[in-house]
Amino acid sequence: MSDHTVTFTDNRTGQTIELPVRESTLGPGAIDIGRFFRDTGYFTYDPGFLSTASCQSDLTYLDGDQGQLLYRGYPIEQLAEKSSFLEVAHLMLNDELPNQDELDSFTDIIIHHSMLNESLKRLFGGFYHDAHPMAIMVGVVGSLSAFYHDSTDITNARHREIAAHRLIAKMPTIAAASYKHSIGEPQVYPDNSLSYAGNLLNMMFSIPCEPYEVNPIAERALDLIFILHVDHEQNASTSTVRLAGSSLANPFACIASGIAALWGPAHGGANEAVLDMLEEIGDVSNIHKYVAKAKDKNDSFRLMGFGHRVYKNYDPRARIIRTMCHEVLSELCQQDDPMFELARELESIALNDEYFIERKLYPNVDFYSGLIYKALGIPTNMFTVMFAIARTVGWVSQWMEMIGEDNQRIGRPRQLYTGPTQRDYVEIDKR
Ligand code: SDX
Numbered sequence: 001m002s003d004h005t006v007t008f009t010d011n012r013t014g015q016t017i018e019l020p021v022r023e024s025t026l027g028p029g030a031i032d033i034g035r036f037f038r039d040t041g042y043f044t045y046d047p048g049f050l051s052t053a054s055c056q057s058d059l060t061y062l063d064g065d066q067g068q069l070l071y072r073g074y075p076i077e078q079l080a081e082k083s084s085f086l087e088v089a090h091l092m093l094n095d096e097l098p099n100q101d102e103l104d105s106f107t108d109i110i111i112h113h114s115m116l117n118e119s120l121k122r123l124f125g126g127f128y129h130d131a132h133p134m135a136i137m138v139g140v141v142g143s144l145s146a147f148y149h150d151s152t153d154i155t156n157a158r159h160r161e162i163a164a165h166r167l168i169a170k171m172p173t174i175a176a177a178s179y180k181h182s183i184g185e186p187q188v189y190p191d192n193s194l195s196y197a198g199n200l201l202n203m204m205f206s207i208p209c210e211p212y213e214v215n216p217i218a219e220r221a222l223d224l225i226f227i228l229h230v231d232h233e234q235n236a237s238t239s240t241v242r243l244a245g246s247s248l249a250n251p252f253a254c255i256a257s258g259i260a261a262l263w264g265p266a267h268g269g270a271n272e273a274v275l276d277m278l279e280e281i282g283d284v285s286n287i288h289k290y291v292a293k294a295k296d297k298n299d300s301f302r303l304m305g306f307g308h309r310v311y312k313n314y315d316p317r318a319r320i321i322r323t324m325c326h327e328v329l330s331e332l333c334q335q336d337d338p339m340f341e342l343a344r345e346l347e348s349i350a351l352n353d354e355y356f357i358e359r360k361l362y363p364n365v366d367f368y369s370g371l372i373y374k375a376l377g378i379p380t381n382m383f384t385v386m387f388a389i390a391r392t393v394g395w396v397s398q399w400m401e402m403i404g405e406d407n408q409r410i411g412r413p414r415q416l417y418t419g420p421t422q423r424d425y426v427e428i429d430k431r
Contacts, residue, residue, distance in 0.1 A: 006031055008040065015040065026061050026070075043414045050309070054239060054411070059092060059397055060231045067313035071231060072096075080320050085226040085390070086110060086196055089168055092231060092397040093161075107196075113169035114190035114199065116177070117147045124181045133178035133385045134263045140174050141167070142256035152250040154403055163251040164396040171389045172196065176203030179382055197222040200389070205377065218376045221328045222386075225369055228317040229387050231394025233310070237261040237268065241395045242402050246411040251399060258395045259388050265304065268391070270366035271383040273304035275339070275374060284345045291346075295355045303350060305367030312360035321368040325375075332375045340371050 005018040017039050020032045030053040033044055046052045061070040069076040072091050079088055083097075090098040090106045098106060123143060127136050144166070145152055151162040177187045180203075188203040198214040201222065206212030232238070240261035244254040262268035281290050293301040308315060329337050347363055350356045370383050378386065402408060 004029070008036075010040065010042075022056070027063060037414070043416065045416050048309075049234075049239075054234055055242060055402065057233070057398065057401060058095070059401060060233050060394070062233050062310050064308070064310040064312050067311060067316050067319075069232070069316050076228065076316055077320065080224055080227055083227060085223045085230070085393075088227050088230050089393045092393050093164060093400070109165050110169045110196065111190075111192045113166050114173050114192075116170060116173050120144075120147060121177065121187060124177050124187070127181060129182060129184060131182065133175065133182060133382055134259065134269075134388070136178040136181065137174055137385055137388060138256050138259045138263075140178070141171075141259055142253055144170070144252035145250045148252070152252070154245075154248060154251065157404075160251065160400055160403060164400060167251065167255055167392050167396055171392045172200040173203060175382070175385045175389055176200060178385065179204050179379070182381070195219060195223070197226065201376075204382075215332070217328060217331050221324060221372055222376065224324060225321065225372060225386070226390035228320060228365060229369075229390035231391070231397060235267065236264070237391065238395060238398050241399050243411045245399045245402050246409065248410075251396065254399055255392060255395050258391070262388055262391065263384055268366075268384045268387040270304050270364070271370040271373070271387060272380050274343075274366055275370040275380045275383070277304045278339050278342055278346075281342060281346070284342060287342075287346050287349050291349055291353060294350075295353075303346070303361075305363055305370075306350060306356070307359070307361040308364045311362060311364065314362045315364040317365040318363045318367055321365065321372065322363070325368045325372050328372050329375050337371060337375060339374070343368065343371060 002021065002023050004021040004023065006021060007016060008019055009016045019036065022030045022032050024030070037043055044052075059072060061073075062068065071079060071088060072095060074083075074091070074097070079091075083091075086107050087098060087103055089110075090103060094102075120140065120143065123140055124136060127139075148163070148166060151159045151166065153159045173190055180187050185207060188206050190199050191202055194202055194214060198219045201214050201218060202212055234242070237258040241254045241258040244257040245251070249257075265273040277290075281287060290301070291303070293299045294303040294306075325340060329340050347367070351362070355361075369387075370380065373383050373386055374380070
């Protein structure tokens with residue numbers, strides 16, 4: 001650690017202590033407060049973690065002011081243009097871009113872990129046909145530890161690696177099976193001759209009665225969207241996975257906790273909420289009314305797909321998806337979806353409104369992604385499932401980084417207690 005310190009002084013007691021600063025390779029350094037409570041008797045207070053680094057990581061870097069996103073140092077724009085989802089997955093798990101042999105070997109491993117245990121398939125039947133696919137996915141992923149006892153010893157690096165491969169490989173199969181259950185169609189087995197994205201499309205949309213051809217435009221669009229959703233520093237679901245993992249829970253349980261956290265409309269559930277919002281707005285003529293609602297403090301309505309805790313500039317992923325959205329819609333739908341026009345008009349009005357400008361609220365990754373999913377024929381209630389498939393790479397990478405740390409310890413935050421001071425029990429006949 002460097003000799004850089006900052007000074008804390010308590011103006012009531014006059015106590016002064018030096019706090020070490022941990023230097024970063026990019027972005028802000030961090031004041032190490034690990035001994036702060038012991039040395040001062042105070043907790044630090046930061047609900048929502050606006051100023052708190054919960055860990056050290058080499059995986060993903062965000063610069064919210066510049067609208068910059070790097071995976072292992074590589075700009076998201078370059079990976080989106082030149083890479084593939086499985087190549088990015090290898091990068092995140094192994095710190096380096098693979099050569100062709102390494103990529104072929106990794107792809108082969110993932111392909112050959114994509115099937116589900118036949119007994120597991122019966123679990124889907126226990127859900128009502130109208131169960132939300134995210135509810136099914138949380139349950140099924142959490143149950144994987146019941147099937148894979150040979151990869152739950154998290155102290156064993158090989159077990160950790162197998163579990164990571166199984167999770168990345170099986171998420172599309174679980175997602176597609178959740179979708180098929182919701183529409184009453186038979187599950188489709190993975191096809192090892194297809195790409196990761198192509199396989200998912202085939203498992204979702206093929207039926208036993210006729211041949212299905214994967215549309216290459218849809219395949220590339222899905223692979224690209226998956227790249228953009230792989231990881232994103234210590235977002236809510238990733239932090240949930242890390243906290244669950246810090247208790248040494250098995251990896252399947254940890255990823256299930258991440259899926260649950262992702263589901264919320266303030267997080268990964270926003271892509272589904274954006275489409276619901278656009279459908280509610282319905283027409284360009286209604287936009288101003290909804291923008292006014294979003295600004296009204298007495299109204300809980302927010303513009304879904306806008307704003308971000310870190311990005312105070314345009315989310316670089318949203319910029320890429322926006323461009324791709326236009327291309328995909330025109331190629332797949334032969335004309336722009338009226339929803340896309342409505343989204344662009346909403347974006348234009350919001351970005352010129354003082355309320356949004358002042359608060360640096362820009363479209364985030366969820367604002368346009370749902371429009372592409374819709375163009376690919378994916379139903380709205382599957383949008384967050386798509387997000388979870390891609391983010392599984394980030395979750396398992398962050399989990400492996402955390403478990404592999406020398407000083408790994410259970411995460412156990414404290415609190416600012418403001419409840420009643422001690423008092424004695426009162427018998428019920430005296431209350
Ligand atoms: C994702 O963390 C990640 O990296 C997440 C993610 C990832 O890849 O993992 O990027 C994916 O979750 C993207 C975000 C998707 N969520 C949404 O689109 C939902 C709509 N957005 C908001 O709920 C909100 O912007 C958050 C949750 C995204 C961020 O919330 P913050 O950082 O806690 O910001 P805030 O609530 O404190 O808002 C600051 C101000 C407030 O106004 P004031 O109190 O200052 O007057 O901005 C306002 C908020 O009311 N505001 C909005 C708004 N978002 C913030 N007002 C209207 N519409 C919005 N969308």
